[in-house]
Amino acid sequence: xxxxxxxxxxxxxxxxxxxPRTRASRRRARGPVRTAIAIVLLALLLFxxxxxxxxxxxxxxxxxxxxxxxxxxxxxxxxxxxxxxxGHLLISLLVASGTVVVTLVVAAPCAYALAQFRFRWxxxxxxxxxxxxxxxxxxxxxxxxxxxxxLGLLDSVPGLIxxxxxxxxxxxxxxxxxxxxxxxxxxVEAARVDGAGLVRAFLSIVVPISRNSLITVGLFxxxxxxxxxxxxxxxxxxxxxxxxTLGIYTYLGAHIANWSAVMAxxxxxxxxxxxxxxxxxxxxxxxxxxxxxx
Amino acid sequence: xxxxxxxxxxxxxxxxxxxxxxxxxxxxRRLEELSKVLxxxxxxxxxxxxxxxxxVKNVTMSFQDYGLKTFFTGEAPFVGLDNYVxxxxxxxxxxxxxxxxxxxxxxxxxxxxxxMLLALFFHxxxxxxxxxxxxxxxPWLLPLIVxxxxxxxxxxxxxxxxxxxxxxxxVVDTPVPWLTSPNVALLAVVLVNIxxxxxxxxxxxxxxxxxxxxxxxxxxxxxxxxxxxxxWQITWPNLRPVVSVVLMLGVIxxxxxxxxxxxxxxxxxxxxTQTIAIQSYQRSFVEFTFGEGAALSNILIxxxxxxxxxxxxxxxxxxxx
Numbered sequence: 001x002x003x004x005x006x007x008x009x010x011x012x013x014x015x016x017x018x019x020p021r022t023r024a025s026r027r028r029a030r031g032p033v034r035t036a037i038a039i040v041l042l043a044l045l046l047f048x049x050x051x052x053x054x055x056x057x058x059x060x061x062x063x064x065x066x067x068x069x070x071x072x073x074x075x076x077x078x079x080x081x082x083x084x085x086x087g088h089l090l091i092s093l094l095v096a097s098g099t100v101v102v103t104l105v106v107a108a109p110c111a112y113a114l115a116q117f118r119f120r121w122x123x124x125x126x127x128x129x130x131x132x133x134x135x136x137x138x139x140x141x142x143x144x145x146x147x148x149x150x151l152g153l154l155d156s157v158p159g160l161i162x163x164x165x166x167x168x169x170x171x172x173x174x175x176x177x178x179x180x181x182x183x184x185x186x187x188v189e190a191a192r193v194d195g196a197g198l199v200r201a202f203l204s205i206v207v208p209i210s211r212n213s214l215i216t217v218g219l220f221x222x223x224x225x226x227x228x229x230x231x232x233x234x235x236x237x238x239x240x241x242x243x244x245t246l247g248i249y250t251y252l253g254a255h256i257a258n259w260s261a262v263m264a265x266x267x268x269x270x271x272x273x274x275x276x277x278x279x280x281x282x283x284x285x286x287x288x289x290x291x292x293x294x
Numbered sequence: 295x296x297x298x299x300x301x302x303x304x305x306x307x308x309x310x311x312x313x314x315x316x317x318x319x320x321x322x323r324r325l326e327e328l329s330k331v332l333x334x335x336x337x338x339x340x341x342x343x344x345x346x347x348x349x350v351k352n353v354t355m356s357f358q359d360y361g362l363k364t365f366f367t368g369e370a371p372f373v374g375l376d377n378y379v380x381x382x383x384x385x386x387x388x389x390x391x392x393x394x395x396x397x398x399x400x401x402x403x404x405x406x407x408x409x410m411l412l413a414l415f416f417h418x419x420x421x422x423x424x425x426x427x428x429x430x431x432x433p434w435l436l437p438l439i440v441x442x443x444x445x446x447x448x449x450x451x452x453x454x455x456x457x458x459x460x461x462x463x464x465v466v467d468t469p470v471p472w473l474t475s476p477n478v479a480l481l482a483v484v485l486v487n488i489x490x491x492x493x494x495x496x497x498x499x500x501x502x503x504x505x506x507x508x509x510x511x512x513x514x515x516x517x518x519x520x521x522x523x524x525x526w527q528i529t530w531p532n533l534r535p536v537v538s539v540v541l542m543l544g545v546i547x548x549x550x551x552x553x554x555x556x557x558x559x560x561x562x563x564x565x566x567t568q569t570i571a572i573q574s575y576q577r578s579f580v581e582f583t584f585g586e587g588a589a590l591s592n593i594l595i596x597x598x599x600x601x602x603x604x605x606x607x608x609x610x611x612x613x614x615x
Contacts, residue, residue: 030420031420031421032420032421034415034418034420034423035420035421035422035423035426037415038415038416038420038422038423038426038427039426041412041415042426042429042430045430045433045489045492046429046432046433048433048441048444048445048448048489049432049433049436049444051444051447051448051455052440052443052444052447055447063452063453064447064450064453064454064455065453066453066455066458105336106336106337106340107337109332109333109334109336109337110333110334110336110337110338112333113330113333113334114334117330117333119330119334125334127606128341129341130602130606131602131606132341132344132345134546134598134599134602135345135348135349135595135598136549136550136571136591136594136595136598137550137552138550138552138571138574138575138578138587138591138594139348139349139352139591139592139594139595140344140345140348141575141578141579142348142351142352142355142574142578142584142587142588142591143347143348143349143351143352143355144344144348145578145579145584146351146355146360146364146365146584147347147351149365162344163344165340165344166340166344166345169337169340169341169344170341170345173337197329198326198329198330198333199329202333223435226437227436227437227438227439227440228437229437229438229439229552229553229556229557230552230553233552233556233579234575234578234579245437245439245440245553248437248439248440248443248557249439249556249557251443252439252442252443252446252557256446259447262443262447263443263444263447265443266440266443266444269436269437269439269440270436270437270440273432273435273436273437274432276435277428277429277431277432277435281425281428284428284431284435285428285431285497288431288434288493288494288497288498
């Protein structure tokens with residue numbers, strides 16, 4: 001031992017690190033404790049989500065309930081939510097689905113080109129894409145509002161789809177490109193030798209191989225557009241086309257008359273995120289890290 | 295003949311093959327180059343239209359008297375720096391700048407520290423750690439306005455669970471007006487934003503931790519670097535590139551936040567939660583003075599760009615290494 005001040009705890013710790021078998025068994029013993037701590041932490045972090053669910057099932061009224069369980073669960077909140085906001089959920093679904101299609105159609109070919117073609121200006125293109133992700137939404141909204149006013153795209157689903165693609169296209173290009181860098185050029189060349197054009201080779205070979213990255217991008221494009229609030233707020237004016245995020249915002253006026261309906265709408269608006277997190281966890285995890293660092 | 299002329303000098307060299315075939319090949323090569331460019335065109339157009347145009351438009355609008363009138367008459371007279379003078383000399387501006395700084399610093403500090411602690415906690419795997427870590431992502435995936443709504447209910451003054459709990463525990467005697475008092479509203483908004491940002495920080499820092507080779511820790515352990523010392527001597531220096539990326543992205547995202555503040559306080563009470571982004575929104579879409587809104591959003595772009603440059607440098611260094 002190098003120093004005399006080393007405490008017995010430290011000594012034993014050092015000894016266990018020196019003996020792998022003891023260390024492994026200690027880790028196994030500590031595992032369940034860590035699992036328990038993680039569950040407690042998760043419960044704390046997800047408390048607001050639980051609370052949303054709890055309030056949504058409480059009888060409606062303008063005062064919040066302080067009880068931790070809906071003792072007399074009522075679906076009144078959901079009835080009002082569907083009556084008031086059902087159409088808004090549908091609009092959000094349309095906008096989000098449209099954004100997925102536009103994003104994939106525009107971003108996938110570009111991602112492939114930036115991954116595999118030897119353009120000289122690729123690093124500049126990537127820089128432009130990185131910077132574009134940093135432009136504040138309000139800047140885009142300011143300009144699009146004036147343009148949409150002239151083009152007649154205010155209060156329209158296509159208008160919102162185009163605006164939301166702004167969030168998803170740069171992200172999509174970066175994610176898919178980092179995946180497509182790994183596509184071996186030889187398999188594309190083999191198809192080319194057999195007479196396939198560039199476009200056909202892309203559609204019949206690159207797209208199927210890159211399926212996972214396309215799914216990741218599609219899911220995130222959906223979530224981005226579904227969650228969008230800035231464009232919903234600024235690019236709609238007449239209340240004809242109202243995505244659910246804007247619906248919730250209007251519900252959240254200064255005085256909230258019906259908490260259970262507000263929370264029920266919030267729960268309904270959370271469904272895509274929750275479903276995707278459970279069903280498509282693999283893809284979500286891939287997108288969460290890939291978009292920012294790569 | 296034009297096809298042969300466009301050939302690059304280098305590629306003419308093996309002119310041993312039959313001439314028609316070579317010509318056909320060069321023609322198809324041009325077609326090939328053209329179709330390669332076509333792969334990029336839609337995305338390039340989208341980026342020019344959805345990012346290039348807005349930035350240029352914001353710059354020009356900020357020098358114009360661009361208001362509600364403009365939409366009827368089509369006229370937006372040039373006013374020089376008037377819009378900038380108007381927004382900067384407004385008393386709300388300095389308040390918005392201070393709030394933006396406090397909001398950003400507070401949010402980032404909280405998110406980063408908590409995200410880092412969680413990332414370290416998850417670094418060594420344990421039963422169910424993968425699933426549990428994935429579930430931590432949920433607040434980040436929910437629409438921000440949904441998060442705001444949930445916290446509105448929690449922070450409600452009279453019947454919100456936060457005040458009920460604090461009162462039951464005896465921490466406070468009277469309910470705290472979280473979102474309605476100018477003294478605490480900014481703190482409340484920061485707390486909610488920390489909650490929203492934890493998953494992002496956790497995820498990126500965790501993946502950064504996974505990339506540090508185990509051998510470094512094993513070698514460090516031999517030199518007596520364990521626990522806290524291992525963190526400062528091994529983890530932190532190796533994680534620095536990821537840390538700078540996480541911090542810069544966090545700053546850039548936080549600077550432009552609208553959803554959370556609008557959903558919780560709408561910039562109030564008494565401008566206590568006004569930020570530059572909120573001001574820009576209100577000038578453009580509440581008062582319909584787009585020129586002034588654009589001036590503010592340009593200020594926001596410049597601030598973001600400063601951080602973007604720092605970020606890109608950090609990012610490049612990370613790529614180089």
